[in-house]
Amino acid sequence: MRINQRWFVWIILVLCLLAVPVAVFTKPTSKEKDTSTSSSGEGSSDGLMVRFKDRIEVVKLSGMIIDKTDAGVFSSSAGSSSSALKDLRKALKNDKIKAVLLRVNSPGGTVPTSQELYQAVIDLKKKGKPVVVSMGDVAASGGYYVACAADRVVANPGTLTGSIGVIINLINFKGLADKVGVTPAVIKSGEFKDIASPYRPMTPAEHDILQALIMDSYDQFTTAVSEGRKLPIETVKKIADGRIYSGRQAQKLGLVDELGSYSDAVAALQKICKERYHLSENLPVDDNSSEGFLSSLIESRSFAGLGATSPEQAALELLPASLLPKLNKQPLWLMQ
Numbered sequence: 001m002r003i004n005q006r007w008f009v010w011i012i013l014v015l016c017l018l019a020v021p022v023a024v025f026t027k028p029t030s031k032e033k034d035t036s037t038s039s040s041g042e043g044s045s046d047g048l049m050v051r052f053k054d055r056i057e058v059v060k061l062s063g064m065i066i067d068k069t070d071a072g073v074f075s076s077s078a079g080s081s082s083s084a085l086k087d088l089r090k091a092l093k094n095d096k097i098k099a100v101l102l103r104v105n106s107p108g109g110t111v112p113t114s115q116e117l118y119q120a121v122i123d124l125k126k127k128g129k130p131v132v133v134s135m136g137d138v139a140a141s142g143g144y145y146v147a148c149a150a151d152r153v154v155a156n157p158g159t160l161t162g163s164i165g166v167i168i169n170l171i172n173f174k175g176l177a178d179k180v181g182v183t184p185a186v187i188k189s190g191e192f193k194d195i196a197s198p199y200r201p202m203t204p205a206e207h208d209i210l211q212a213l214i215m216d217s218y219d220q221f222t223t224a225v226s227e228g229r230k231l232p233i234e235t236v237k238k239i240a241d242g243r244i245y246s247g248r249q250a251q252k253l254g255l256v257d258e259l260g261s262y263s264d265a266v267a268a269l270q271k272i273c274k275e276r277y278h279l280s281e282n283l284p285v286d287d288n289s290s291e292g293f294l295s296s297l298i299e300s301r302s303f304a305g306l307g308a309t310s311p312e313q314a315a316l317e318l319l320p321a322s323l324l325p326k327l328n329k330q331p332l333w334l335m336q
Helices: 005-025 028-037 047-052 079-092 110-127 142-147 174-178 203-231 234-240 248-254 260-276 293-298 309-316
Strands: 057-063 095-104 130-139 150-157 161-162 244-246 333-335
Touching: 057 079, 079 095, 079 110, 095 110, 095 260, 095 293, 110 130, 110 142, 110 203, 130 142, 130 260, 142 161, 142 203, 150 248, 150 260, 161 248, 203 234, 244 248, 248 333
Parallel strands: 057 095, 095 130, 130 150, 130 161
Antiparallel strands: 161 244
């Protein structure tokens, strides 16, 4: 049974208002604090109260690295490139954030967005805030570009990483167009304005232009790895042929500092913070997901009687057709 949309909105608003004072004023007991401080080096997180303390901030980078508008209020943008970039920039300006744990789980993405994230990590380091990367299932290509800027990189033994390189994916429809009788008509201002057109063979001059573009981006990538990992550029280029490595292989090559889990990465960052800030105790870790309250609420199928298979689908049922998201085209120029 579908609930009236107006009542659904009012219910959400009321629950939001009720949740705020509970989240702000509810603090764990001293016993709970002791329990949350484990041998892995993770400090306690006092809910929203930790935001008012010196702390370690956890930033998540997941999925395709691409400059894309964050999701709407009914779905989560946690871990997106845009969200991660905003979080890193906020961490730079917030004096309460003493260090950042960057959790990377990404196969790569576009060159410019990877570079923006890379620079955001460099800016944190320049300000004296240590950054440790914890690699998840995969931190390859653009994901590794971002990771190599950190003070320390921790990967699981089976993490897929590396894939250092740049690629342009093209497809040519000329043969198909000839069969169905499609004849392209192009009016252009210059010889190379329709470079890599799918309706005709690529010319040698066009190939050279695109190859030069790729190699220039590749040079930027390998230079960043060389500087971030403190490896000779010749060494980097020998292993930067696009292949992927396991975390254990990457450690042997100098692309990763140590093997370990998320908790091991937090412990490593706690150690760095103690030395840098002359601390005797661990800093609290703010690892709360940036997922919205409404996203968590909608995730329950039984709520509001919506038979959707995901929060996003549930949200779409509430939106008018004019607000439904459009398909996004895959970018041409990728690190993947």
